Amino acid sequence: MKKLKNFLLSIVVISSLTSCSKNDDHPVANNITLHFSNMFKNKAIVLGDANSSTATVNTSAEGQTHHFSELKYVISNIRLIKADGNEFPYHINDLDKGATVVDHSKTPTLDFVLTNIPAGEYRQIRFGLGVKQELNTLDEVRFPNFYAAAGANDTEMHWEWGTGYRFTKLEGFWDLDKKELSIHTGSTIQGTEGEFTQGVDAYRDITLDLSTQAIVGKNSPKITIVADFDKLLSGKTNTLILGPGNATPSVHTAVEMVKFVDNLGGDGTSDMTGMFSIGGVEN
Amino acid sequence: MKNVLGALAVMYLLLLSCNQEEEMTPVLPHNPEIELDIPAAFPPMNPSVEANKPTKFGVELGKKLFNETMFSANNSISCASCHQQPKAFADGRARAVGIYDRAGLRNTPPIQNMAFMKFYNWDGNLLQLEKQPLVPIITHEEMGSSISEVVTKLSAVPEYRELFAIVFGKGGITPERIYQSISQYEYTLISADSKYDRIQRGEGDTFTESEKRGLHLFEQKCAGCHSTALFTDQTFRNVGFPVNPDRDEAGRARVTGDPSDYMSFRVPSLRNVEHTAPYGSFGQFQTLRAVLDYFDKGVIAADNLDPILKENGNRIPLTESEKKDMIAFLKTLSDSNFISK
Numbered sequence: 001m002k003k004l005k006n007f008l009l010s011i012v013v014i015s016s017l018t019s020c021s022k023n024d025d026h027p028v029a030n031n032i033t034l035h036f037s038n039m040f041k042n043k044a045i046v047l048g049d050a051n052s053s054t055a056t057v058n059t060s061a062e063g064q065t066h067h068f069s070e071l072k073y074v075i076s077n078i079r080l081i082k083a084d085g086n087e088f089p090y091h092i093n094d095l096d097k098g099a100t101v102v103d104h105s106k107t108p109t110l111d112f113v114l115t116n117i118p119a120g121e122y123r124q125i126r127f128g129l130g131v132k133q134e135l136n137t138l139d140e141v142r143f144p145n146f147y148a149a150a151g152a153n154d155t156e157m158h159w160e161w162g163t164g165y166r167f168t169k170l171e172g173f174w175d176l177d178k179k180e181l182s183i184h185t186g187s188t189i190q191g192t193e194g195e196f197t198q199g200v201d202a203y204r205d206i207t208l209d210l211s212t213q214a215i216v217g218k219n220s221p222k223i224t225i226v227a228d229f230d231k232l233l234s235g236k237t238n239t240l241i242l243g244p245g246n247a248t249p250s251v252h253t254a255v256e257m258v259k260f261v262d263n264l265g266g267d268g269t270s271d272m273t274g275m276f277s278i279g280g281v282e283n
Numbered sequence: 284m285k286n287v288l289g290a291l292a293v294m295y296l297l298l299l300s301c302n303q304e305e306e307m308t309p310v311l312p313h314n315p316e317i318e319l320d321i322p323a324a325f326p327p328m329n330p331s332v333e334a335n336k337p338t339k340f341g342v343e344l345g346k347k348l349f350n351e352t353m354f355s356a357n358n359s360i361s362c363a364s365c366h367q368q369p370k371a372f373a374d375g376r377a378r379a380v381g382i383y384d385r386a387g388l389r390n391t392p393p394i395q396n397m398a399f400m401k402f403y404n405w406d407g408n409l410l411q412l413e414k415q416p417l418v419p420i421i422t423h424e425e426m427g428s429s430i431s432e433v434v435t436k437l438s439a440v441p442e443y444r445e446l447f448a449i450v451f452g453k454g455g456i457t458p459e460r461i462y463q464s465i466s467q468y469e470y471t472l473i474s475a476d477s478k479y480d481r482i483q484r485g486e487g488d489t490f491t492e493s494e495k496r497g498l499h500l501f502e503q504k505c506a507g508c509h510s511t512a513l514f515t516d517q518t519f520r521n522v523g524f525p526v527n528p529d530r531d532e533a534g535r536a537r538v539t540g541d542p543s544d545y546m547s548f549r550v551p552s553l554r555n556v557e558h559t560a561p562y563g564s565f566g567q568f569q570t571l572r573a574v575l576d577y578f579d580k581g582v583i584a585a586d587n588l589d590p591i592l593k594e595n596g597n598r599i600p601l602t603e604s605e606k607k608d609m610i611a612f613l614k615t616l617s618d619s620n621f622i623s624k
Contacts (some may be wrong), residue, residue, distance in 0.1 A: 196401075
């Protein structure tokens, strides 16, 4: 009898162990890696100072040459849309977990790993270029990690007077004599809806259809998001000419900023992609 | 038996200490609202005052914080370093100076009658006074710190912990409570007791002949912008003053993105103007005389130059004696009680 009991017991134990490993074959969640690929048309961007011979030089539609020494932008409010249309929000109210500063000079920041994504097939990704208004308050206590990452000396993505974050920070040089190029974008909105409101909304929501569905499950897919900075000046919305009034558009000023914002992030109505496109999906 | 006695002794001591703890818990004083003395004919208050009414200890705490150098990264400057009471809470410099002598973008504006303002700062970037204190705390050229750093420093001081508890109850020291108490203090900084005000109220003072002529000139030539009991209509205008060479400057356009707001600034209040030199968004003019001379000679042309100037040959002409009378009148807007402790 004892022998039978032991035998039955060992069958139960073994089958429970094997059923565990069966579950490992079909995980309920896995990661998705977003890889940001910053380009000038079909050339990968190489940063450089004024006299750099290795920096990638781009020529705009109006024939103006330019290259970057700094390239940073904020991505947040990420939502993944399944094949069946259901939307999975990724920590959209938590800048510490759900937002990132993509800094072209720091290669690790070009990959943003989304964790614990429910298994399934995804056909579309939506995200924000910048920080949505409700969270754009430089609240250090609420989101200390994002605040610190954005505010670090080598990053400088705080917009103090606007009590918000910089959404993009582009520094570089243009024209043969390497004039300074400095373009920062951010929102200056104040006031509550229904009352007096003022300011410019520089946040843009991007919608990208995945060329191939991303399948989360046994594998963890990698989605390459291309950011084509040729669109900065030669955008779908605006063709811009750099000049004394806008190349360093009073660095923190909103006057010329919106034109750059519409080029980079779309105009929010007819153009929902701006400079972004899907470079590929690896499952 | 010994064990029982011992146990009873311990229990008795515990009960005693419990009672002692209860006796040692301080009873926090009552924190009544302060009634603001609202001057006649002042514009309506900003709605934010209703949500953050000054209280006795809120104002006391706010004033203490206003003078607290721990707000700056190197503990060298406080709000009061740039906002000095004898200068109607301006600082007598062309541009503000922060920690390590870092130069700011603009002239420090005075702090007076904030409760009645719709916009704050030269470009009106903020609509709520409670949102302002964070800006100098984190700005590199001002205090160069962070709100978390300030909270940590304040939390180490028992007097602050107690004051915050009196004003706000449980929950300790938080960023919002810091902004609210500073704002409560600033709401009490009301200036409406100048010679001009006393004459308006019929309290026996009279204008000199020169001041009277100045008043009439003011009504003809200045009150188009410097109107209401605040001596500002709180609009934003480009009046063709010398332009700030700092490329960060775009005036109100920095906020609205509207090219027609380029280099437009909020019409400053002229109350206590005698004490708030230099004048202009980055202290372009050392004296009131210099301002009037500039308007008289002619201002810098611009597409969006204010119509009041554009339609009048880009100038406000004044004779030598008119300028003297104007300045005499402007000095009657000084409130000596407001600038002294």
